[in-house]
Amino acid sequence: MNSFVLEVHGLCKKYGHQLVLNHFDMRVQQGSIYGFVGENGAGKTTLIRLIAGLDFPTCGKLSLFDESDPRILRRQRSRMGFLIEGPALYLDMTARQNLEMICIQRGIPDKQEIDHILELMSLKENSNKKVHNFSLGMRQRLGIAIALLGEPEFLILDEPINGLDPTGILEIRDILIGLNKRKGTTILISSHILPELENMATHYGFIHKGRMLQEITAESLAKKCRQFVLLKTDNKEKAAAILEDELHSHEFDVYPDGSIHIFDLINRSEEVAACLTTHQIAVKEITICGERLENYFKNLIGV
Amino acid sequence: MDSIVCAHIYRFAHSQVVKIFFSIYIIVCLLSLTSEFASPSDLLIQSLIDMSIPSLGLSIFSGIYIGTEFRNRTIQNQISHGEKRSSILLMNFLMLIIVFVVLVFIYAFVPAFLFFLKSGNMGILSGYEEYGLWPQYFTRLCIPATLLTVARASGLFIIPFLFKDTVRTILTSIMYSLVVPMLTQSDRFQYPYQYYWPGNIDISIDIAIVAISIIILFIAYYVALAFFKRAQFK
Amino acid sequence: MRVFRLELYRFFYDWIYYIYFFLAMLLGFAFSLLNVHDLRSVVHQIFGSAGYMYGALCSMAVICTFVGKDFSYRTIHNKISTGGKRESLLTATFLCVSLCEIPVIVIFPASSILSAGILSGWGTQLGKDFLFLICSPSFLKSILAYVIGIMGFSAACILITIACRDMAKSLGLSTAYIIVCVMMTQKIFYLDSLQKLRQFISIIPLYQMLANIREGYIDNHGFQAVVFCAAIWFLAAYILSLLLFRFERLK
Numbered sequence: 001m002n003s004f005v006l007e008v009h010g011l012c013k014k015y016g017h018q019l020v021l022n023h024f025d026m027r028v029q030q031g032s033i034y035g036f037v038g039e040n041g042a043g044k045t046t047l048i049r050l051i052a053g054l055d056f057p058t059c060g061k062l063s064l065f066d067e068s069d070p071r072i073l074r075r076q077r078s079r080m081g082f083l084i085e086g087p088a089l090y091l092d093m094t095a096r097q098n099l100e101m102i103c104i105q106r107g108i109p110d111k112q113e114i115d116h117i118l119e120l121m122s123l124k125e126n127s128n129k130k131v132h133n134f135s136l137g138m139r140q141r142l143g144i145a146i147a148l149l150g151e152p153e154f155l156i157l158d159e160p161i162n163g164l165d166p167t168g169i170l171e172i173r174d175i176l177i178g179l180n181k182r183k184g185t186t187i188l189i190s191s192h193i194l195p196e197l198e199n200m201a202t203h204y205g206f207i208h209k210g211r212m213l214q215e216i217t218a219e220s221l222a223k224k225c226r227q228f229v230l231l232k233t234d235n236k237e238k239a240a241a242i243l244e245d246e247l248h249s250h251e252f253d254v255y256p257d258g259s260i261h262i263f264d265l266i267n268r269s270e271e272v273a274a275c276l277t278t279h280q281i282a283v284k285e286i287t288i289c290g291e292r293l294e295n296y297f298k299n300l301i302g303v
Numbered sequence: 304m305d306s307i308v309c310a311h312i313y314r315f316a317h318s319q320v321v322k323i324f325f326s327i328y329i330i331v332c333l334l335s336l337t338s339e340f341a342s343p344s345d346l347l348i349q350s351l352i353d354m355s356i357p358s359l360g361l362s363i364f365s366g367i368y369i370g371t372e373f374r375n376r377t378i379q380n381q382i383s384h385g386e387k388r389s390s391i392l393l394m395n396f397l398m399l400i401i402v403f404v405v406l407v408f409i410y411a412f413v414p415a416f417l418f419f420l421k422s423g424n425m426g427i428l429s430g431y432e433e434y435g436l437w438p439q440y441f442t443r444l445c446i447p448a449t450l451l452t453v454a455r456a457s458g459l460f461i462i463p464f465l466f467k468d469t470v471r472t473i474l475t476s477i478m479y480s481l482v483v484p485m486l487t488q489s490d491r492f493q494y495p496y497q498y499y500w501p502g503n504i505d506i507s508i509d510i511a512i513v514a515i516s517i518i519i520l521f522i523a524y525y526v527a528l529a530f531f532k533r534a535q536f537k
Numbered sequence: 538m539r540v541f542r543l544e545l546y547r548f549f550y551d552w553i554y555y556i557y558f559f560l561a562m563l564l565g566f567a568f569s570l571l572n573v574h575d576l577r578s579v580v581h582q583i584f585g586s587a588g589y590m591y592g593a594l595c596s597m598a599v600i601c602t603f604v605g606k607d608f609s610y611r612t613i614h615n616k617i618s619t620g621g622k623r624e625s626l627l628t629a630t631f632l633c634v635s636l637c638e639i640p641v642i643v644i645f646p647a648s649s650i651l652s653a654g655i656l657s658g659w660g661t662q663l664g665k666d667f668l669f670l671i672c673s674p675s676f677l678k679s680i681l682a683y684v685i686g687i688m689g690f691s692a693a694c695i696l697i698t699i700a701c702r703d704m705a706k707s708l709g710l711s712t713a714y715i716i717v718c719v720m721m722t723q724k725i726f727y728l729d730s731l732q733k734l735r736q737f738i739s740i741i742p743l744y745q746m747l748a749n750i751r752e753g754y755i756d757n758h759g760f761q762a763v764v765f766c767a768a769i770w771f772l773a774a775y776i777l778s779l780l781l782f783r784f785e786r787l788k
Contacts, residue, residue, distance in 0.1 A: 049535075049536070052379070052382070052383035053382055053383060053385075054379055054382055054383060054535070054536040055535045055536065056533065056535075074385050074387065075385055076385070077383060077384055077385035078384055078385040080383075080384075080385075082380075082383045082384075084379065084383070086376075088375055088376035088377045088379050088380050089375060089377065090314070090318075090371075090375060090377055091375060092318060092319055092320055093314075093317055093318070097313075097317050100313065101310055101313055101314060102380065104306060104309045104310045104313050105306050105307065105309075105310045105380070105381060105384065105386075106306065106384060107306045146380065324709070327713050330717070331713065331716055331717055331720070334717065334720045334721060334724065335720075356716070359712060359716060362712070363708070363709040363712055363713070366705055366708065366709065367705060367706070367709055370705065371705070374705075469704070469705035470601075470602065470605075470704050470705055470708060473705065473708045473709065473712075474598055474602075474708070477594060477598075477712065478560060478564070481564065481591060481594065482564070482567050482571075485567070485568070485571045486571055
């Protein structure tokens with residue numbers, strides 16, 4: 001059943017004269033890991049704050065778990081976990097005390113969950129250390145731990161891997177994928193580290209200047225991210241001429257760094273290499289590549 | 304709502320800053336022991352009327368407790384988890400009122416009690432030696448007069464939710480604490496000044512004072528709610 | 538010199554400094570407005586514990602905000618990591634803050650006396666007395682003693698801010714310091730039972746101000762005593778701040 005945990009229709013948010021979200025539409029399917037991609041200032045955090053109830057939309061409709069009534073919407077947030085723009089922590093308390101506070105606030109009776117979460121986030125050794133002595137990465141881990149308390153059905157994480165070391169990034173990725181697979185937790189991640197999103201996300205949403213440009217599944221994206229032959233030679237102009245005249249290739253791009261991306265001769269790379277060699281053009285590199293998410297996004301926003 | 308109450312109690316019990324604050328406050332209150340009051344009764348009543356020190360205390364407390372919640376964005380955890388803004392505000396508001404009453408009573412009763420231990424009796428309030436209705440007077444002091452003091456400090460309960468920032472809260476509250484006690488403790492006005500002293504005051508005045516104080520506190524709550532309900536959290 | 542100019546720039550381009558100046562002026566007006574009953578006592582109160590506490594709180598607000606901002610917003614890291622010497626930074630901060638708090642300290646008694654004159658009525662004898670008072674050299678000397686005394690006394694707030702490395706904590710502790718000192722000096726000065734403690738407390742500038750400024754008048758001996766105590770307090774605060782700041786771990 002394709003139910004949606006989050007639906008946004010025509011959402012607008014204006015700060016003074018500045019329109020930050022412009023008739024924004026979005027749907028997050030239950031059980032998906034939704035990668036939310038956009039430039040700085042595109043409106044990602046604003047949208048997340050509207051979902052969290054920290055701010056109010058100028059117009060439009062927002063529904064969580066098929067409920068859009070503001071009173072019921074508020075209650076639906078108890079089924080969610082948030083990490084928005086960095087962790088919100090009591091700096092004069094220890095990590096354990098911070099988690100205990102949250103348990104009390106959310107009415108979570110089981111204190112063993114705190115030990116489990118601390119273990120999961122590799123914070124058990126530092127659980128009795130005051131938070132103001134934590135490094136950025138440790139605070140980030142604690143922020144994620146707070147979001148995970150209570151086993152939320154829908155997790156919203158705004159730049160969760162900021163400040164984490166490479167091991168930490170891998171651990172968080174495994175935790176989130178594990179949660180999604182084992183418990184069917186829906187996860188919305190907003191991140192600038194696109195290679196990480198590529199490893200996790202099942203759906204993507206691309207936001208630009210307050211508008212949703214495109215929502216796409218990971219499979220469709222993979223199909224759209226076209227493969228090409230990456231060619232590097234010592235004479236890109238002559239190589240380009242040969243590709244056009246001799247090999248009749250019409251879909252290729254020449255880049256300033258000297259590389260050529262050929263889209264229509266994917267299975268003929270040997271023929272390309274042989275042809276160029278015949279014309280005494282040295283082939284430095286010839287390989288088959290796919291377009292990365294970064295390039296896809298850049299092309300989408302027209303950069 | 305009771306989860307918010309439990310969370311506040313937990314934070315109170317575990318916050319080092321709160322403990323340091325109350326320790327320093329008690330030391331400041333004990334300085335009033337060095338004044339030459341004729342009797343513990345004099346000390347008690349003068350201290351109950353004077354809201355300047357408890358107000359300054361609450362200014363610092365509201366900054367370091369409520370202001371920090373906004374600065375560290377921990378209040379956002381409660382909102383984003385689905386707690387009603389009005390419940391969050393109500394609990395914080397009531398907590399500030401309780402803390403203020405505690406500060407007033409510490410300022411009045413702790414030095415008076417120590418003075419009582421030294422002198423052995425409460426003594427007679429100077430200038431009111433003939434006055435006989437002491438139980439009635441102390442009941443008036445503890446309930447309507449205290450409510451009146453709390454109502455005079457009602458601005459301090461609004462300020463943290465207006466500014467949502469530690470430093471601005473502290474500075475504005477200090478300003479309020481300097482001006483309002485001056486205004487409301489002056490003997491220029493019959494009320495509230497005369498109300499705090501012994502006298503044959505009709506019970507209808509007591510009821511009126513209680514009613515007016517509660518109305519002022521309600522107005523303060525709704526003013527704070529007006530700011531807080533539509534506040535944007537960055 | 539560059540650091541000093543940087544600090545001055547920060548002050549004059551921050552609107553909050555002007556807000557403090559305006560609020561100190563309002564406080565001064567409110568101070569005499571609320572004494573409408575007996576305006577003659579305004580001068581006595583300004584040069585009493587109440588006036589000193591208000592003046593000290595005004596200067597504390599300026600100090601804790603400007604010095605504390607550097608720590609809270611971590612802009613001090615920029616100054617140090619670009620090669621700035623900690624000693625020069627601290628010296629410039631002390632000088633700049635002391636200089637810039639002068640207008641805020643002066644405006645409180647000045648606006649109080651002025652509003653007392655206005656409230657008395659310019660045409661009345663009392664109004665004329667206030668006008669005459671503002672212009673008299675002895676009163677101006679008292680104001681100078683007031684400013685120097687408050688500056689020296691509130692230098693300890695800079696030390697507190699450097700120790701706390703946080704705007705909010707320093708505001709809280711500085712307020713407690715001011716209240717405790719004002720209450721202590723007031724009680725020890727006025728109560729005969731505590732006269733044995735006077736020799737210990739006489740080093741606090743507030744005590745010297747209470748002892749020597751009378752109804753807007755101060756003699757040469759009293760003025761020297763106030764300046765001397767304020768200088769000692771200022772120097773002690775500076776040296777302790779230097780020792781603390783030199784090796785302080787900046788978070």
